[in-house]
Amino acid sequence: MMMITPRWLGAALLPLLAAQALAAEPARNPRLDDQTQLPKAPTRALGQTYFQPPAEADMPSNAYGDLVRRGQDLFMNTKALAPEYVGNEMNCVNCHIDRGRKANSAPLWAAYTMYPAYRKKNNKVNTFVERMQGCFQFSMNGKAPAPDSEVLTALTAYAYWMSSGVPIAKAMPGRGFDEPPLPRGGYDIARGRVVYDKQCAICHGADGEGRKVGATSVFPPLWGKDSYNWGAGMHRINTAAGFIQHNMPLGRGKTLSDQEAWDVAAYINSHERPQDPRLVNGDIDETRKRYHAEDGVNLYGVVVDGRKLGQGVR
């Protein structure tokens, strides 16, 4: 008798599913699905140091230097200086610590030289500018500035300057968040809550609401209407676990275990946040199938505590 393994079942159903997907959106090009995204960044070899971006004092005193400085200002004060593009209380520097310079905090110097690259996220080859537009659309739950806008031109100049000396298209150790592997026993949301209350709530608030001074967000909200939306990379538990383990609590990175990082990332990402702007036909399940099912480990469209996540909040 033939065993019906999940893989075999999948193979049998695949043509059916593919036909369905094609019927739903004829413009979609299935060939692109076969392409791989950016390869994983190499791990740092023993004794190897991370790339050191140029010093701020080395920004030239000319028109180019002025644009680079403007990019850094925007990077640190995104909401204050580009409010028309930011729909929540996030700034670039919230996820890219030390003004986008810190290794394992998605540094700009490791990202800039890797584009153009294919991204599953929007199923096409993206330029660096398009990649940044994604940050505005998802992480900042706002509106993407035009590719030739002053905002994106300045941010590009800043990223280019910071990458001075990095070989083009060379995967650099320290890129992204160097995610810890999923612990053998998986993750646990309830355990994550304990970590959160003890280590995170003091800054981000008991209900993830963050904290402000005047109109300026000091500690970013981690869920709710003012946080990143369901389409942001940070909504993936694996991605958040990497960011958290390397960078949180502030100044005390690498103090949480793989397990604690995964648990607390799962707790944070098991809360409602603004809807994924790619929402397909107003349907969470369809959106999950199209954009979330194979996007790392995430809870979009998943029922947690009897409630289906991905409803979105405004």
Next chain:
Amino acid sequence: MTPTVLRPLAFGLASSLLMLAQAAAGADGEAIIQKGGANPAAMPCMSCHGADGKGMAAGGFPRLAGLPEAYLAKQLADFRAGRRESPLMQPIAQALTEAETAAVAGSYAALPKVNVKASALERPREGTGAWLALRGAWDRNIPECTLCHGPSGVGVGDAFPPLAGQSAEYIEAQLRAWRGTPAQPGNRKTKPVAAVPPTRRNDPNGLMQHIAADLTEAEIKAVAAYFAGMGETTESFDASQHRLR
């Protein structure tokens, strides 16, 4: 009755309610600040922290005016419990009753908060106190001070007190209290010096201790001078405005 007649009536009602609340708590924060607590060991706060609660730089006595109530209450509790050591403050904190502690914290919190004039973007030079305050030293995992203490160091929530408005003497002393001093090995000429453990161990999640431990003595002085030099404006804080980083 017209509203003008109502107002003094309402005010009278409010102040008598306030007095009632104070009577119930059994402590008047204002009186303790000026005259001390019921136990004579609880000396009047103002003799060191100033008549206006803004501290006295020369003695390293910190500003208490406008600090968060929960922060002040926690510090007094920590002095009492020995998590924050001070030969001067520990006996005072121990001499205050719980009700007096709460009343004093409330009275100081009600005084005007420090406010610094919102400035244009500052471009600090590396190696200065401003650089540490605004950029940090991430190669040593030291976040910029303003990341937690807020733009211009005006303080954030109950856990991150204002640095603006404090004297260099006080800020330096606190950084050293978190740091302690490492042991000095002896040699033929000098005797070994034992390590002095930190005398302040009440930072939430140990957030300050490792920062203080990794700062050099010159950096401690520079960053303390930066915040001490911020000055204070009498303008009220405009909560609708962004503070640039």
